[in-house]
Amino acid sequence: MESLSRTAVVEDLMERFPHVPREAVIKEDLLRGGMAFDESALSGGDDGDVKPKSYFIFSFDHRTLPELGAAALNRPPEEIVLTGGAYDMRRTVVSVRVNPDSPYRVRAGEDGSLGLYLDGVRIADVGLPPMPDYYRHKLSNGKSVMEVAPTIQWGYLIYLTVFRVCQYFGHKEECQYCDINHNWRQHKAAGRPYTGVKPSDEILEALQIIDRYDTARTSTAYTLTGGAITSHVGGKDEADFYGSYAKAIEEMFPERWIGKVVAQALPLDDVKRFHDYGVKIYHPNFEVWDKKLFELYCPGKERYVGRAEWHKRILDSTEVFGAENVIPNFVAGVEMAQPHGFTTVDEAIASTEEGLNFFMSHGVVPRFTTWCPEPTTPLGKANPAGAPLEYHIRLLETYRATLEKHGLSSPPGYGPAGPGRAVFSVSSFMDSLAPNEEAAPAV
Numbered sequence: 490m491e492s493l494s495r496t497a498v499v500e501d502l503m504e505r506f507p508h509v510p511r512e513a514v515i516k517e518d519l520l521r522g523g524m525a526f527d528e529s530a531l532s533g534g535d536d537g538d539v540k541p542k543s544y545f546i547f548s549f550d551h552r553t554l555p556e557l558g559a560a561a562l563n564r565p566p567e568e569i570v571l572t573g574g575a576y577d578m579r580r581t582v583v584s585v586r587v588n589p590d591s592p593y594r595v596r597a598g599e600d601g602s603l604g605l606y607l608d609g610v611r612i613a614d615v616g617l618p619p620m621p622d623y624y625r626h627k628l629s630n631g632k633s634v635m636e637v638a639p640t641i642q643w644g645y646l647i648y649l650t651v652f653r654v655c656q657y658f659g660h661k662e663e664c665q666y667c668d669i670n671h672n673w674r675q676h677k678a679a680g681r682p683y684t685g686v687k688p689s690d691e692i693l694e695a696l697q698i699i700d701r702y703d704t705a706r707t708s709t710a711y712t713l714t715g716g717a718i719t720s721h722v723g724g725k726d727e728a729d730f731y732g733s734y735a736k737a738i739e740e741m742f743p744e745r746w747i748g749k750v751v752a753q754a755l756p757l758d759d760v761k762r763f764h765d766y767g768v769k770i771y772h773p774n775f776e777v778w779d780k781k782l783f784e785l786y787c788p789g790k791e792r793y794v795g796r797a798e799w800h801k802r803i804l805d806s807t808e809v810f811g812a813e814n815v816i817p818n819f820v821a822g823v824e825m826a827q828p829h830g831f832t833t834v835d836e837a838i839a840s841t842e843e844g845l846n847f848f849m850s851h852g853v854v855p856r857f858t859t860w861c862p863e864p865t866t867p868l869g870k871a872n873p874a875g876a877p878l879e880y881h882i883r884l885l886e887t888y889r890a891t892l893e894k895h896g897l898s899s900p901p902g903y904g905p906a907g908p909g910r911a912v913f914s915v916s917s918f919m920d921s922l923a924p925n926e927e928a929a930p931a932v
């Protein structure tokens with residue numbers, strides 16, 4: 490009965506929220522609850538024909554690597570693309586979050602073609618990302634491009650997690666939904682290459698390989714990111730540490746890609762340094778809007794900076810980058826994590842809407858990642874099922890309405906918007922907006 494009820498939940502929401510693309514309902518459910526893979530649908534590892542999951546920053550899985558068995562040894566794909574099927578889906582790119590107990594399963598049908606099955610019924614055709622040419626070439630020290638400079642969003646974004654750990658450490662400082670430190674430990678324990686601090690020359694060498702073999706020029710942006718730096722790494726503070734990579738990249742490849750940095754909300758002088766180094770887009774993530782929840786869920790940020798100062802710095806940074814290029818993220822769904830979160834979807838949406846209005850009234854367009862309740866995080870442990878799907882669907886509706894109310898449009902550096910066109914893979918916010926001017930990539 491459990492499996493039957495998932496289809497019913499999904500179809501009920503599609504009916505009640507007809508303005509939200511049906512593709513987004515399926516995508517949000519896959520992101521919040523994960524998908525299972527038959528072995529036949531796994532990538533074949535680092536030497537196969539399918540682009541494997543790179544574990545680009547967090548695990549984004551519902552089980553730890555030792556619990557995933559075959560899915561850990563023989564990697565799942567980085568993303569899947571859904572088309573057709575019972576809901577007549579337009580092309581929809583979904584980031585892969587593995588959950589062996591999910592009612593969604595990717596497997597081959599009788600004719601051998603891959604499909605997405607919900608409750609045992611095939612609901613969409615599944616395409617896998619081909620192994621990019623640049624992943625087939627190694628750096629001179631033998632490291633893989635996937636390890637040093639993985640790409641996500643169907644190749645649009647080069648994801649440079651240059652610092653694989655966070656200096657907010659332990660349960661009194663780490664954000665309560667974040668497994669960056671655990672993910673680093675589990676990859677080390679599994680004997681996988683997983684560089685803690687990525688040397689700049691390795692990044693540049695990997696980018697040279699991407700630049701050379703990405704002849705279709707699908708890669709459009711890079712993100713520099715990693716854990717928060719509260720003191721120094723290699724003698725550099727956060728702005729100089731992350732900024733120095735941007736400087737090196739921009740010197741070697743001036744404006745080849747849109748440079749983005751995800752970092753803390755830093756004081757204005759530090760933000761200016763990011764800009765001087767060549768960064769074009771700044772992501773000082775606000776994580777969760779509600780005051781009490783921010784204090785509880787982001788204890789390190791609250792202690793070192795504080796919520797009010799964090800928000801002030803976000804707005805101040807628009808002086809440097811321009812409001813349209815300040816794009817703070819929030820983790821959609823943690824508003825409803827128990828025991829402290831909102832208990833009704835109405836309250837959770839009202840709170841998030843207040844935050845969206847706050848930022849959008851200043852011309853700042855936040856974006857969001859759908860919360861994946863990773864099992865080693867305090868919030869994931871207490872809430873393995875994540876937030877209700879209805880929250881995520883109503884958020885898409887509220888987000889679009891608030892954006893339009895403020896006369897704003899989809900943020901830059903996220904690729905094409907609109908159903909059937911978006912490539913942003915870790916939430917459906919771009920799938921749910923009006924089409925923008927960026928061309929959709931070839932299938």
Ligand code: SF4
Pocket residue numbers: 654655656657662663664667668669715716717
């Ligand atoms: S600041 Fe929070 S979300 Fe960011 S890496 Fe550190 S613990 Fe994770």
